Amino acid sequence: MIKNLRTEKLKNLRTGILLFFSFSVFSFFSSSVLLFAQPVSSSELINNAKQYDGKIVTYSGEVIGDVMLRGEFAWVNINDGKNALGVWMSAALAQEIKFTGNYKARGDRLEIVGVFHHACPEHGGDLDIHGRFLRKIASGRMVKEKLNFDKVSLIFILLGVLFLTWILTLFKRK
Amino acid sequence: MILRPRLEDLKIIGFYLGKIILGLALTMVIPILIALCFGEINPALDFFISIEISVLFGLLLIKICQTDKDLNWMQGMIVVSLSWLVAMVLGAIPLYLSGHWKSFLDACFDAMSGFATTGLTLVGDLDHLSYTHNLWRHLIMFLGGQGIVVIALSFFVRGFSGAFKMYVGEARDEKIMPNVINTSRFIWLVSIVYLILGTLALGLTGIFNGMQPLNSFFHGACNFMAAFDTGGFSPQSQNILYYHSFVYEVITVIIMVLGAINFKLHYHLWMGNRKEIIKNIETRTLFITVIATFSIVAVGLAQTGIYPTAVMLFRKGFYQLISGHTGTGFQTIYAQQFSADWNPLALVGVIIAMALGGAVCSTTGAIKMLRIGIILKAFKEDLKRIIMPERAIVIEKFHHIREVFLEDKLVRGALMITLAYIILYGLGTLVGMFYGHPFLEALFESTSAAANVGLSCGITNPAMPAALKITYIIQMWAGRLEFMSVFTILGFLFASIKGKR
Numbered sequence: 001m002i003k004n005l006r007t008e009k010l011k012n013l014r015t016g017i018l019l020f021f022s023f024s025v026f027s028f029f030s031s032s033v034l035l036f037a038q039p040v041s042s043s044e045l046i047n048n049a050k051q052y053d054g055k056i057v058t059y060s061g062e063v064i065g066d067v068m069l070r071g072e073f074a075w076v077n078i079n080d081g082k083n084a085l086g087v088w089m090s091a092a093l094a095q096e097i098k099f100t101g102n103y104k105a106r107g108d109r110l111e112i113v114g115v116f117h118h119a120c121p122e123h124g125g126d127l128d129i130h131g132r133f134l135r136k137i138a139s140g141r142m143v144k145e146k147l148n149f150d151k152v153s154l155i156f157i158l159l160g161v162l163f164l165t166w167i168l169t170l171f172k173r174k
Numbered sequence: 175m176i177l178r179p180r181l182e183d184l185k186i187i188g189f190y191l192g193k194i195i196l197g198l199a200l201t202m203v204i205p206i207l208i209a210l211c212f213g214e215i216n217p218a219l220d221f222f223i224s225i226e227i228s229v230l231f232g233l234l235l236i237k238i239c240q241t242d243k244d245l246n247w248m249q250g251m252i253v254v255s256l257s258w259l260v261a262m263v264l265g266a267i268p269l270y271l272s273g274h275w276k277s278f279l280d281a282c283f284d285a286m287s288g289f290a291t292t293g294l295t296l297v298g299d300l301d302h303l304s305y306t307h308n309l310w311r312h313l314i315m316f317l318g319g320q321g322i323v324v325i326a327l328s329f330f331v332r333g334f335s336g337a338f339k340m341y342v343g344e345a346r347d348e349k350i351m352p353n354v355i356n357t358s359r360f361i362w363l364v365s366i367v368y369l370i371l372g373t374l375a376l377g378l379t380g381i382f383n384g385m386q387p388l389n390s391f392f393h394g395a396c397n398f399m400a401a402f403d404t405g406g407f408s409p410q411s412q413n414i415l416y417y418h419s420f421v422y423e424v425i426t427v428i429i430m431v432l433g434a435i436n437f438k439l440h441y442h443l444w445m446g447n448r449k450e451i452i453k454n455i456e457t458r459t460l461f462i463t464v465i466a467t468f469s470i471v472a473v474g475l476a477q478t479g480i481y482p483t484a485v486m487l488f489r490k491g492f493y494q495l496i497s498g499h500t501g502t503g504f505q506t507i508y509a510q511q512f513s514a515d516w517n518p519l520a521l522v523g524v525i526i527a528m529a530l531g532g533a534v535c536s537t538t539g540a541i542k543m544l545r546i547g548i549i550l551k552a553f554k555e556d557l558k559r560i561i562m563p564e565r566a567i568v569i570e571k572f573h574h575i576r577e578v579f580l581e582d583k584l585v586r587g588a589l590m591i592t593l594a595y596i597i598l599y600g601l602g603t604l605v606g607m608f609y610g611h612p613f614l615e616a617l618f619e620s621t622s623a624a625a626n627v628g629l630s631c632g633i634t635n636p637a638m639p640a641a642l643k644i645t646y647i648i649q650m651w652a653g654r655l656e657f658m659s660v661f662t663i664l665g666f667l668f669a670s671i672k673g674k675r
Binding site: 043046047049050064065066067068069070074075077079083084086088101102103104118119121123124125126127128145147148151152154155158159161162165166169 | 214215216219220222223226227229230233234237271301302303304305383384385386389390410411412415416417418420480481482483485486487489490506507508510511514515
């Protein structure tokens with residue numbers, strides 16, 4: 001009898017914990033993901049950093065510069081066209097990045113879901129995002145540089161003028 | 175009676191200006207070499223065009239104004255102030271051709287910001303800029319930091335008495351060695367030795383932080399040039415925040431402080447006279463003002479509560495403060511954060527630091543430590559006079575390489591330049607406020623431009639009005655040359671119109 005009562009109490013407790021946990025997870029995601037399902041711009045995040053502090057945000061943009069591996073983690077800087085924000089993510093997630101933006105390449109376009117920090121306590125007060133999920137929106141590519149013939153023409157014209165000036169100065173000297 | 179300048183004056187000015195332009199054209203060979211190394215074709219073309227225009231212009235001036243006469247004081251000052259304006263225009267050509275600057279005025283803004291070692295920028299899409307153009311942005315800081323005329327003096331001008339006049343015109347009134355040419359060469363020696371050491375330190379730190387080796391050393395060289403010459407440009411749009419590294423920040427702080435020290439002091443340190451650093455009025459004043467201004471910033475930031483731990487507060491507060499005080503302009507926060515997150519007290523702390531600057535005969539701008547030290551000593555002397563008996567003879571001395579008696583002439587000079595800077599800060603603030611910016615933000619940006627700092631609270635951007643861009647260009651120019659050459663050229667223009675034959 002006592003044993004049955006204990007089992008039932010344990011069951012109730014387990015159900016309670018499960019319900020509480022489910023409710024917590026739901027409320028956490030409903031308050032964050034539902035609010036920030038749409039990507040937030042870097043300007044919005046920087047200008048209203050206090051409002052977004054500690055919240056889960058979705059941020060998207062082009063990976064620029066280097067993917068800086070730091071042990072099991074990596075720093076990835078993502079530029080949305082206005083500003084670049086630092087995203088701290090696991091090295092495993094960063095492995096999905098194939099192209100980073102520079103003069104000769106367009107970087108992968110990523111969508112990051114992660115926790116935004118107004119002044120990150122782990123990283124000396126940096127304004128950053130701790131990325132949890134990553135989705136590649138578009139792959140990057142190498143940019144083939146085309147020779148600008150207008151500039152080449154201008155170089156030859158200027159060279160001609162320079163040569164002519166030099167000849168004239170020779171005459172003047174004589 | 176004001177005399178109208180003669181044709182001979184114009185010829186002498188034109189001749190030496192032409193020589194300096196040829197010197198500038200020669201420096202454009204360096205980015206071309208970089209372009210060839212990195213296989214960047216179109217950027218190389220931009221520099222070929224710029225070299226040709228510069229050589230053509232320089233050659234024409236030299237040939238038309240051919241003279242063997244030496245410069246007098248007025249001509250020397252005018253050559254200096256004009257060469258900075260011409261360098262801005264010629265230096266802006268490759269930037270504009272890259273397509274990353276919206277207008278030629280924007281490119282001129284960045285060129286002047288670079289040469290004057292300010293660091294304010296209007297570049298668009300910096301993260302996709304070529305290595306070649308990026309190097310040029312930093313190289314012009316390196317050249318401007320040592321002084322455009324110093325380059326010409328070091329490599330192109332064979333000893334003549336006018337050299338000293340141009341050297342002084344570039345806000346360098348202290349000779350390290352008896353000969354001004356040797357002084358220029360020593361400045362280059364110091365800079366190049368530090369360039370190698372600094373690039374190594376930053377490059378290795380970058381690799382340790384996960385950057386690609388080539389990129390890391392390139393960034394190291396660029397950031398060294400920007401830090402030592404207290405410039406503030408960086409190869410990426412996030413500035414120093416890009417690296418997310420405490421060690422990188424520490425190294426850049428050391429380089430910034432080295433850049434803010436008088437080259438004369440560097441010479442004494444190199445010669446083993448280490449006591450000079452403790453005794454020198456400039457280092458003492460710098461130490462006191464850094465502590466005082468950081469205290470203001472720390473209290474301000476503590477009030478906001480944005481950085482709850484001491485480490486965070488120090489890392490963010492001290493970095494921006496020392497960057498402002500040394501006139502560098504490196505940032506580890508976003509420009510908008512100054513106005514959004516920092517309170518007025520913290521901003522005032524940074525503004526005061528920016529307005530004070532580093533040492534004379536260094537690469538910093540602003541009022542500078544020697545003048546602040548002299549003014550403080552003068553206050554002390556006057557206070558002593560009030561306290562002590564009337565018959566007492568009050569003598570005040572200070573140590574700057576040697577013991578110097580505080581004379582009224584010195585105090586007057588220091589106060590004059592200080593006043594000129596305050597007026598310059600104020601005028602820029604008024605223009606900023608005219609365009610609708612709040613007082614504190616307008617003062618912040620104006621001080622940053624006139625003191626050649628480069629910290630920004632967000633006002634400087636490609637969309638700002640052209641008049642404000644021109645105002646900041648003038649402030650950067652006048653602030654870098656410390657007024658004398660600028661006043662001379664204004665006087666020259668006035669004499670050209672109103673003077674008698």
